[in-house]
Amino acid sequence: MRSKLSFRLSDISRSPTILQAEAHISTVSDSANFYISSLPTPAPRSSLDGNLEVDVAILGGGFAGVSTALHLAERGLSVALLEAKTVGFGASGRNGGQVLPGLSAGLDGIAKRNGMKVARALWDESVEAVDLVRRLTQRHGISCDLTEGAVTLAVKPKHFKGFTEEKAWLEGEFGYGGLEVWSPEEARVVVRSQRYCGGLYDPRAPHLHPLAFVRGLAFAAETAGARIFENSPVTAIEMDRPVKRLLTGKGAMSARTLVLAGNAYIGKLVPWAAARMMPVASCIVATEPLGSRIGDLLTKSISACDANIVLDYFRPTPDGRLLFGGLANYSGREPSDIAGVLGRRMRHVFPQLAQTRITHAWGGLIDISLYREPLIGAMKDQVFVMQGFSGHGVALATLSGQRVAATILGDEAALSPYDALPRPSFPGGPLRTLGLVLGMAMLKMKDRWA
Numbered sequence: 001m002r003s004k005l006s007f008r009l010s011d012i013s014r015s016p017t018i019l020q021a022e023a024h025i026s027t028v029s030d031s032a033n034f035y036i037s038s039l040p041t042p043a044p045r046s047s048l049d050g051n052l053e054v055d056v057a058i059l060g061g062g063f064a065g066v067s068t069a070l071h072l073a074e075r076g077l078s079v080a081l082l083e084a085k086t087v088g089f090g091a092s093g094r095n096g097g098q099v100l101p102g103l104s105a106g107l108d109g110i111a112k113r114n115g116m117k118v119a120r121a122l123w124d125e126s127v128e129a130v131d132l133v134r135r136l137t138q139r140h141g142i143s144c145d146l147t148e149g150a151v152t153l154a155v156k157p158k159h160f161k162g163f164t165e166e167k168a169w170l171e172g173e174f175g176y177g178g179l180e181v182w183s184p185e186e187a188r189v190v191v192r193s194q195r196y197c198g199g200l201y202d203p204r205a206p207h208l209h210p211l212a213f214v215r216g217l218a219f220a221a222e223t224a225g226a227r228i229f230e231n232s233p234v235t236a237i238e239m240d241r242p243v244k245r246l247l248t249g250k251g252a253m254s255a256r257t258l259v260l261a262g263n264a265y266i267g268k269l270v271p272w273a274a275a276r277m278m279p280v281a282s283c284i285v286a287t288e289p290l291g292s293r294i295g296d297l298l299t300k301s302i303s304a305c306d307a308n309i310v311l312d313y314f315r316p317t318p319d320g321r322l323l324f325g326g327l328a329n330y331s332g333r334e335p336s337d338i339a340g341v342l343g344r345r346m347r348h349v350f351p352q353l354a355q356t357r358i359t360h361a362w363g364g365l366i367d368i369s370l371y372r373e374p375l376i377g378a379m380k381d382q383v384f385v386m387q388g389f390s391g392h393g394v395a396l397a398t399l400s401g402q403r404v405a406a407t408i409l410g411d412e413a414a415l416s417p418y419d420a421l422p423r424p425s426f427p428g429g430p431l432r433t434l435g436l437v438l439g440m441a442m443l444k445m446k447d448r449w450a
């Protein structure tokens, strides 16, 4: 069943032929991004200078855009990608690195809004997405510290009770076995914090170095024949004609098919897409290397997040740091003192870190959709959009690129699980940010009191 707010074709036909707006590339901090500092500086790619004609033109060098380029180039199409800054500049090079099955919306919410058939199809997609990440790292020899194991932690007895039901539901309705419910004592053996009272452990949900992964994918795409241009912000798009164009200040890329993968970093360049997504700031800090003291926090190399709505997440790095993420700012702005604000949260969870130095602190934009369901598919003839992963996109954005590529190559069923989802815009016009900030304050209160 579709919501009253769902996507209508008339929305599109009203949009102007040439959508022109300043590319609004966020300045959300990357100056102290641990992922950047832990990798060698890559050779710079050239920017687009002049005109280029290809089969498929892609905007955006994150998981979604790069995966599309890879899967199309492997099948022999001529494909080129324009990235405003450098590959992985957006959320793909800033995230928590948790490669989790499932969707941000939650299966129960998806089932209530869209029916069990859709929920089952999307769950299967999410499991396939995790597996695709594994296969891509193996097939292309991408060295990105992929390590299996993720736990969701109960902050309240209510969460813990829910884990047993969730495990049974996933096994019974979705055929997903192998989950373990950890008692409070079992959870504290692995995650050495008094904050948590149990866990739901998934041995088949890895974590990885996301920037190394996206850079590896980009290298694989270029090896397969794709062209990637960096420092090439698209400032205007012509999409209402058979041959479409992405325009930059210094050139233009023409193609019969466009793929728009700018996600939360694209600003208002495509008003139809912007109306259906809210950029939300989230932040991460990294501690100094802890040596053997990392064992005072985590006794397994797994990733963890709590079961709150506004959640904390953390994991160890191979060089013995703790990466700790959280905060969600619906105004799209990060706090001016990320290390101070997030450091306090981290020490609340792990008082053992009272004297530990934070060496890196950075923010990024999460692409929230109204129902936290992804928007993956055609927004008009031969113009594809991927966004709305809602903080759960490491695996799904990678798969969405593969699915969009398959559709362009003629597989009419490749996007059918996503076509079943409504595509509502956010209500509220100019007041929508204020509404969301108030909504978020209420969710935080719910985390505290409910």
Ligand SMILES: Cc1cc2nc3c(=O)[nH]c(=O)nc-3n(C[C@H](O)[C@H](O)[C@H](O)COP(=O)(O)OP(=O)(O)OC[C@H]3O[C@@H](n4cnc5c(N)ncnc54)[C@H](O)[C@@H]3O)c2cc1C
Pocket: 023, 024, 025, 059, 060, 061, 062, 063, 064, 065, 082, 083, 084, 085, 086, 087, 088, 089, 090, 091, 092, 093, 094, 095, 096, 097, 098, 099, 100, 232, 233, 234, 235, 261, 262, 263, 264, 265, 266, 267, 269, 282, 283, 284, 325, 363, 364, 365, 366, 367, 386, 387, 389, 390, 391, 392, 393, 394, 395, 397
């Ligand atoms: C702090 C944080 C933590 C997260 N943690 C997790 C996690 O642990 N697990 C998980 O599954 N998900 C997580 N996510 C979400 C996940 O990172 C995203 O869903 C995913 O990276 C989206 O990939 P993408 O390719 O769609 O977009 P992006 O990676 O944002 O890529 C979009 C790219 O488009 C470019 N671009 C934008 N506009 C233009 C333009 N006009 N011209 C040219 N290029 C343009 C941008 O520069 C950017 O590089 C997190 C996100 C954040 C911010």
